[in-house]
Amino acid sequence: MADLETFRSETRAWLEANCPPEMREPVRDDEDVYWGGRRATFKNDAQKAWFEACVAKGYTVPAWPKEYGGAGLSPAEAKVLREEMSRINARPPLSSFGIWMLGPALLQFGTEGQKQRFLNEIARGEIRWCQGYSEPGSGSDLVSLQTYGEDKGDHWVVNGQKIWTSYADQADWIFCLVRTDKNDKYKGITFMLYDMASEGVTTKPILLISGNSPFCETFFDNVKVPKSYGEDVPAYVGEVNRGWDVAKYLLGHEREMISGAGGGERSAAIGAMMKRHAAKLGDELDPVLRAELAMFDVDALAYTAMGEKFLDEIKVGKAHPAQPNMMKYVGTELNKRRHELMMAVGGSRSLEWESEDTGGGKPARGWLRTKANSIEGGTSEVMLNVISKRILDLPGA
Amino acid sequence: MPLYHNDDQAMLADTAAGFMAEEGNIAKQLRHWRDRNCKDGFGHGLWKQMAEMGFTGMLVDEADGGLGMGHVEAGIVLEEIGRNLTPSPFLTSSVLAATALKHGSDDVKGRYLPDLIAGDSVFAVAIDETAKHRPSRIATRAEKSGNGFKLSGTKSFVVQGGSADMIVVAARTSGSDDDVDGITLFAVPKDAAGISHDAVRLVDSSMATHTKFDGVELDGDAVIGEIDGGRAVLDAMLLAGRVGAAAEGVGVARGAMDMTVDYLKQRKQFGRLIGEFQALQHRASHLYSEVEIARAVTIKAQQLLDAGSQQADLMASVAKAKVAKTARLAVQEGVQMHGGIGMTDEYDIGLYMKRDRALAEFLGDAYFHANRVAELSGY
Numbered sequence: 193m194a195d196l197e198t199f200r201s202e203t204r205a206w207l208e209a210n211c212p213p214e215m216r217e218p219v220r221d222d223e224d225v226y227w228g229g230r231r232a233t234f235k236n237d238a239q240k241a242w243f244e245a246c247v248a249k250g251y252t253v254p255a256w257p258k259e260y261g262g263a264g265l266s267p268a269e270a271k272v273l274r275e276e277m278s279r280i281n282a283r284p285p286l287s288s289f290g291i292w293m294l295g296p297a298l299l300q301f302g303t304e305g306q307k308q309r310f311l312n313e314i315a316r317g318e319i320r321w322c323q324g325y326s327e328p329g330s331g332s333d334l335v336s337l338q339t340y341g342e343d344k345g346d347h348w349v350v351n352g353q354k355i356w357t358s359y360a361d362q363a364d365w366i367f368c369l370v371r372t373d374k375n376d377k378y379k380g381i382t383f384m385l386y387d388m389a390s391e392g393v394t395t396k397p398i399l400l401i402s403g404n405s406p407f408c409e410t411f412f413d414n415v416k417v418p419k420s421y422g423e424d425v426p427a428y429v430g431e432v433n434r435g436w437d438v439a440k441y442l443l444g445h446e447r448e449m450i451s452g453a454g455g456g457e458r459s460a461a462i463g464a465m466m467k468r469h470a471a472k473l474g475d476e477l478d479p480v481l482r483a484e485l486a487m488f489d490v491d492a493l494a495y496t497a498m499g500e501k502f503l504d505e506i507k508v509g510k511a512h513p514a515q516p517n518m519m520k521y522v523g524t525e526l527n528k529r530r531h532e533l534m535m536a537v538g539g540s541r542s543l544e545w546e547s548e549d550t551g552g553g554k555p556a557r558g559w560l561r562t563k564a565n566s567i568e569g570g571t572s573e574v575m576l577n578v579i580s581k582r583i584l585d586l587p588g589a
Numbered sequence: 590m591p592l593y594h595n596d597d598q599a600m601l602a603d604t605a606a607g608f609m610a611e612e613g614n615i616a617k618q619l620r621h622w623r624d625r626n627c628k629d630g631f632g633h634g635l636w637k638q639m640a641e642m643g644f645t646g647m648l649v650d651e652a653d654g655g656l657g658m659g660h661v662e663a664g665i666v667l668e669e670i671g672r673n674l675t676p677s678p679f680l681t682s683s684v685l686a687a688t689a690l691k692h693g694s695d696d697v698k699g700r701y702l703p704d705l706i707a708g709d710s711v712f713a714v715a716i717d718e719t720a721k722h723r724p725s726r727i728a729t730r731a732e733k734s735g736n737g738f739k740l741s742g743t744k745s746f747v748v749q750g751g752s753a754d755m756i757v758v759a760a761r762t763s764g765s766d767d768d769v770d771g772i773t774l775f776a777v778p779k780d781a782a783g784i785s786h787d788a789v790r791l792v793d794s795s796m797a798t799h800t801k802f803d804g805v806e807l808d809g810d811a812v813i814g815e816i817d818g819g820r821a822v823l824d825a826m827l828l829a830g831r832v833g834a835a836a837e838g839v840g841v842a843r844g845a846m847d848m849t850v851d852y853l854k855q856r857k858q859f860g861r862l863i864g865e866f867q868a869l870q871h872r873a874s875h876l877y878s879e880v881e882i883a884r885a886v887t888i889k890a891q892q893l894l895d896a897g898s899q900q901a902d903l904m905a906s907v908a909k910a911k912v913a914k915t916a917r918l919a920v921q922e923g924v925q926m927h928g929g930i931g932m933t934d935e936y937d938i939g940l941y942m943k944r945d946r947a948l949a950e951f952l953g954d955a956y957f958h959a960n961r962v963a964e965l966s967g968y
Binding site: 461507 | 853878911966
């Protein structure tokens with residue numbers, strides 16, 4: 193414990209010295225988030241300085257081992273760092289699907305050569321990754337995916353189409369589920385890694401109801417994917433035809449992440465904030481709206497306690513392995529309800545789509561964005577299916 | 590502190606679960622006493638057994654002969670009471686009254702605690718005066734009279750009031766009905782002259798009274814805590830009681846849910862187990878999620894209360910409201926998914942519905958506590 197307190201005071205001093213004041217302001221727009229990658233540019237010197245300080249310290253991926261670009265922090269130390277960063281509202285120095293998705297998969301399933309190369313690239317923000325999972329015909333039923341990699345000896349030729357590829361138009365590389373055996377549904381998928389600059393890869397952004405385009409359609413037209421990028425660096429994670437194991441592991445990981453298991457803003461009570469918001473608009477809460485806010489706050493605060501319990505139990509292996517599905521289900525449904533209430537409090541002001549007062553329609557666009565929460569990463573209905581089967585053990589589930 | 594039971598608490602949970610399932614089960618207690626039209630609505634034999642288990646005095650300080658345990662431990666026992674619908678004076682005597690008595694003089698403690706711990710006494714609490722829980726308004730008056738007081742007024746929903754050897758009464762000793770200050774708590778013995786009970790059987794077969802105090806003369810030593818400064822004792826008692834009632838409600842919800850999920854795995858219609866129907870699977874899974882969350886926030890409230898945290902008050906209301914909503918969902922889904930037999934007295938699921946109704950009302954329902962969450966949060 194004494195060591196942790198020393199670590200806390202050192203961390204506090206380091207953050208004080210290295211996190212510029214601009215990087216302690218709330219994120220206002222997309223440019224405030226640094227994603228890294230070959231084509232990345234910094235919005236300003238503060239963003240650059242903060243990012244570089246974190247890379248040098250291993251703090252873009254603090255819990256990863258030092259040899260892969262991390263800081264090798266223990267879970268308890270990583271928690272202290274999170275707390276200290278949150279205390280000063282420090283922005284994440286680097287956001288990336290490499291950190292959230294591919295990294296954990298490589299740490300679990302990767303070869304030493306893959307870890308040395310890809311994890312270090314991710315930690316230094318050199319390569320921006322995107323995820324190729326869903327296809328137009330394979331959403332909730334992901335395992336039915338059809339994008340096919342034909343075996344040509346030392347390489348595959350990949351043909352097919354992915355959808356909902358986040359920021360594919362800005363990504364450097366893709367981790368992609370590709371069918372390599374048409375005769376085995378589950379054991380016929382390979383988790384491939386390849387360059388988005390390869391010949392035959394095209395992307396097309398999808399315009400969403402929010403007016404934003406964070407997702408793309410991605411097309412593969414005879415894309416040549418080598419089977420290896422050098423000694424001990426295969427172009428696939430795990431084994432050929434066993435990519436579904438990796439995907440399942442990552443889906444679990446993603447559900448944990450989306451569920452906002454740590455609580456945070458997503459699960460916080462909003463009633464008091466909404467009262468102030470209404471007052472700012474020269475209005476007050478209708479009694480029935482206040483009542484709904486109170487009921488929401490009860491659910492949100494209870495969910496926060498559940499998140500805490502879930503994390504505590506995970507640490508000691510007490511949590512049911514299917515529990516992230518429950519967290520994801522409840523957390524996303526709660527977030528949708530939260531934004532419905534925020535829209536109601538905002539009234540006609542929250543309808544404004546482009547006005548300066550609303551930061552370019554933030555309330556409305558944010559509200560619409562939350563509708564995807566209970567679809568992406570496994571729909572609420574799929575989560576309920578998993579709970580039925582794995583926790584309640586209901587027949588035929 | 591991690592939000593799960595430590596080894597000692599897990600062991601207590603095993604013990605309590607085994608004991609309540611064996612001795613406190615529905616056939617042996619709830620139905621047994623109900624079918625005999627018992628005027629107490631619970632069994633004194635079981636109360637004595639609970640004393641032997643060490644449950645009755647678990648919240649009483651060790652210096653006063655108790656076990657000096659906390660609300661996590663009391664909650665463990667209450668969850669099993671809820672799961673088995675066990676009628677017992679535990680919540681009113683060992684949680685509410687015991688919490689009030691912590692603030693009493695050595696004399697008051699000595700008069701009541703040994704018999705509570707031994708399972709020889711049963712206590713009740715008299716707080717409500719209208720059909721809804723409104724502890725901010727107390728009209729029952731205790732006027733100074735000689736060296737003591739004269740108590741007048743009527744209390745409602747005094748659970749097990751007719752069986753109680755002593756009733757903790759919240760009365761006004763100064764000010765007007767809605768004042769925060771001017772409250773005093775009294776330990777009123779059952780044989781005091783001027784008390785009359787109108788006993789009523791409630792929907793869940795438990796017994797309660799409308800209790801009238803008609804110039805009941807009390808000695809000064811009946812006072813618990815400070816004269817006119819009883820609001821703090823009342824609040825502490827309510828806080829402990831609400832967290833306890835939430836724990837019992839979690840047990841009711843889990844009991845109803847488990848019974849219903851089992852039924853989904855046995856009942857066949859259209860040539861299939863009804864648990865194969867996705868419409869029911871999703872509802873059961875939603876219920877499971879809510880019950881897990883209700884249990885988590887209840888344990889959170891228990892831990893905060895044991896730690897003496899400022900946050901305990903807010904979290905107690907969050908827990909009471911969340912559990913009330915969740916147990917309501919559990920019993921409604923339970924009866925609906927059981928279909929026709931869910932409406933019969935022979936099946937236990939209906940008993941869960943009745944108990945939930947009474948328990949949720951006790952010490953404030955979901956609306957009362959959601960409103961309280963809003964007030965405590967500043968809106």
